[in-house]
Amino acid sequence: MKQIFVVIICCGLLSCSQQKQxxxxxxxxxxxxxxxxxxxxxxxxxxxxxxxxxxxxxxxxxxxxxxxxxxxxxxxxxxxxxxxxxxxxxxxxxxxxxxxxxxxxxxxxxxxxxxxxxxxxxxxxxxxxxxxxxxxxxxxxxxxxxxxxxxxxxxxxxxxxxxxxxxxxxxxxxxxxxxxxxxxxxxxxxxxxxxxxxxxxxxxxxxxxxxxxxxxxxxxxxxxxxxxxxxxxxxxxxxxxxxxxxxxxxxxxxxxxxxxxxxxxxxxxxxxxxxxxxxxxxxxxxxxxxxxxxxYQGFDEPDNLWQDLDVLPSPRYASENYTSPFSGTFGDEATVTILPPEGTKGEIRYTTDESVPNRTSPVYTGPFTVNTTTVVNAKMFNESGESVKVTATYIKQ
Ligand SMILES: [Zn+2]
Structure with missing residues (x-):
C-alpha cells in the first residue's frame, strides 16, 4: 500500500511538472x-x-x-x-x-x-x-x-x-x-x-x-x-x-x-x-x-535576473534630411538641436569640451549656437540609468 502511495505521489509530481513545462x-x-x-x-x-x-x-x-x-x-x-x-x-x-x-x-x-x-x-x-x-x-x-x-x-x-x-x-x-x-x-x-x-x-x-x-x-x-x-x-x-x-x-x-x-x-x-x-x-x-x-501565464521571470543600471536609448542630433551630422561644416554659426529618445523620460546633458557628459554636466534645455569648431557630446540620464554618448562635430569653414 505504501509503495502504491509513493508511486501515486511521484506520478502526481511528474504530471504537475509536465503541465508547467x-x-x-x-x-x-x-x-x-x-x-x-x-x-x-x-x-x-x-x-x-x-x-x-x-x-x-x-x-x-x-x-x-x-x-x-x-x-x-x-x-x-x-x-x-x-x-x-x-x-x-x-x-x-x-x-x-x-x-x-x-x-x-x-x-x-x-x-x-x-x-x-x-x-x-x-x-x-x-x-x-x-x-x-x-x-x-x-x-x-x-x-x-x-x-x-x-x-x-x-x-x-x-x-x-x-x-x-x-x-x-x-x-x-x-x-x-x-x-x-x-x-x-x-x-x-x-x-x-x-x-x-x-x-x-x-x-x-x-x-x-x-x-x-x-x-x-x-x-x-x-x-x-x-x-x-x-x-x-x-x-x-x-x-x-x-x-x-x-x-x-x-x-x-x-x-x-x-x-x-x-x-x-x-x-x-x-x-x-x-x-x-x-x-x-x-x-x-x-x-x-x-x-x-x-x-506566458503560469510562468515567472527567472530568479537570476541581473539588473543594475538601465541602458537608455541615446538622444539624437537633428540633422537636415536625416544625414549624419558627425562632420557638419558651417559658415558664421551653427545651431545644435538635440532630440530626446522617443518613449524615455529623463534629461539630456551635454559637453562642448570633448569630455564625456556626466550627471553634473549642463542640462540641454533647447537649441544653442556655436561659432567655432565644436565637438558636442550628449547623453540621456534618468534615475534608472543612462545612455551611451553621441557625438556631433560642427566644423567652422
Ligand atoms: Zn532588414
Whole structure:
C-alpha cells in the first residue's frame, strides 16, 4: 500500500511538472517580422493594432540584434536559434545549404537545423509556411521542409496573401516578413516623418493578418509574435548604435499574460526556441536561444535576473534630411538641436569640451549656437540609468 502511495505521489509530481513545462493549447504560431523597425520608431508611431496586441499580450522594447545589424544574420538567427558564429550567416549574401562554413552539426541536406526542420521532425503533418516580401529571405529557407514558400513584390500583397493562406490552410507555423519600413528608413531616413508614417501604414497590414486569424476560427489556439530584424539610424543600419541594435517584440494570443512588460533579456536567436516552446516541442541542444517563458501565464521571470543600471536609448542630433551630422561644416554659426529618445523620460546633458557628459554636466534645455569648431557630446540620464554618448562635430569653414 505504501509503495502504491509513493508511486501515486511521484506520478502526481511528474504530471504537475509536465503541465508547467510548456504553455497549453497553442496549435498555431504566426510570426510577423517587420524589417527595420527600431524600438525608437515603434514608440514614435501611432499603431492601434499593434498597441492592442501589446495591451492584450506581453512585450519588450529591448530585443538585442545580432551583429552586424543587417537582415540575413538577424532573420537567420531567429530561424536557427543561433548566431552567425554558429550558422555562418554573417552577411546578406549567405544562403542555407551553402555549407561553406563548418556548422557544429548538420542535417543530411547540409543545413543547420532551423525551426522548420525541428517542427517537421516532431510533427510530420504540420502545415508550415513562409511568406516574404524581401526575396532574399528565400535564401534562409529549405523549401522541401515547407508547404508554402512564396514572395510577393508589395507589402500589401504579402499581407493579403498571408491572410488568404491563414484562412485556407490554418498553418501550424507561419513566418511572414514585411519590408516597407526598412525601405523607408533607407530612402527617407530613420525617424523621418515618412519612416514613422510607414510604421503606421504597416500596422494596417498587420491588422489584415490578425483579422484573418480571427476569421479562420483559430484565434483561441494561436500565438502571434511580432518581431523585427534590426533598427536603423540616418539612412542605414549595420552599425552598433542603440537605434540599430534595439527592436521591440510582442507576444499575443493563447496563454500569454495581459499587458505585461517582459523583464527577461531577449535576443534575436531566442525566437526559434520561443516557437518550439509554444508548440510544446523539444528544441535541439545545439541552439543557443532560450524561450521567453515569462511571457506566458503560469510562468515567472527567472530568479537570476541581473539588473543594475538601465541602458537608455541615446538622444539624437537633428540633422537636415536625416544625414549624419558627425562632420557638419558651417559658415558664421551653427545651431545644435538635440532630440530626446522617443518613449524615455529623463534629461539630456551635454559637453562642448570633448569630455564625456556626466550627471553634473549642463542640462540641454533647447537649441544653442556655436561659432567655432565644436565637438558636442550628449547623453540621456534618468534615475534608472543612462545612455551611451553621441557625438556631433560642427566644423567652422
Ligand atoms: Zn532588414
Amino acid at each position: 510548456f504553455p497549453k493549447g497553442i496549435e498555431h504560431v504566426v510570426v510577423i517580422g517587420l524589417d527595420g523597425l527600431s524600438s525608437t520608431g515603434f514608440h514614435a508611431a501611432t499603431k492601434p493594432c499593434m498597441d492592442s496586441l501589446m495591451h492584450q499580450g506581453a512585450y519588450n522594447y529591448k530585443v538585442r540584434c545580432i551583429l552586424p545589424s543587417v537582415s540575413t544574420p538577424n532573420w537567420n538567427a531567429m530561424l536557427c536559434g543561433a548566431g552567425p558564429e554558429i550558422t555562418g550567416a554573417v552577411n546578406n549574401s549567405w544562403k542555407a545549404q551553402d555549407f561553406s562554413f563548418p556548422y557544429p552539426v548538420m542535417s543530411q541536406s547540409h543545413s543547420f537545423p532551423n525551426i522548420f526542420r525541428i517542427i517537421r521532425e516532431q510533427k510530420p503533418d504540420a502545415e508550415l509556411g513562409a511568406i516574404y516580401q524581401w526575396n532574399g529571405f528565400h535564401n534562409l529557407l529549405e523549401d522541401e521542409l515547407l508547404n508554402m514558400s512564396k514572395t510577393y513584390p508589395t507589402q500589401l500583397e504579402t499581407a493579403q496573401k498571408s491572410a488568404e493562406y491563414i484562412l485556407d490552410k490554418k498553418p501550424n507555423f507561419l513566418f511572414i516578413q514585411l519590408d516597407d519600413i526598412d525601405h523607408e528608413g533607407h530612402s527617407a531616413g530613420h525617424m523621418s516623418s515618412k519612416y514613422v508614417d510607414f510604421i503606421e501604414e504597416t500596422d494596417g497590414h498587420v491588422k489584415l493578418i490578425v483579422d484573418a486569424i480571427r476569421k479562420a476560427g483559430i484565434a483561441d489556439k494561436t500565438l502571434i509574435i511580432i518581431v523585427s530584424d534590426h533598427g536603423g539610424i540616418f539612412h542605414g543600419h549595420g552599425g552598433n548604435t542603440y537605434d540599430e541594435l534595439t527592436t521591440p517584440i510582442i507576444f499575443a494570443g493563447k496563454g500569454v499574460k495581459n499587458n505585461y512588460l517582459i523583464k527577461q533579456q531577449i535576443y534575436k536567436y531566442d525566437l526559434a526556441a520561443d516557437v518550439v516552446f509554444a508548440l510544446g516541442l523539444k528544441a535541439p541542444q545545439v541552439w543557443v536561444g532560450r524561450p521567453t517563458r515569462p511571457a
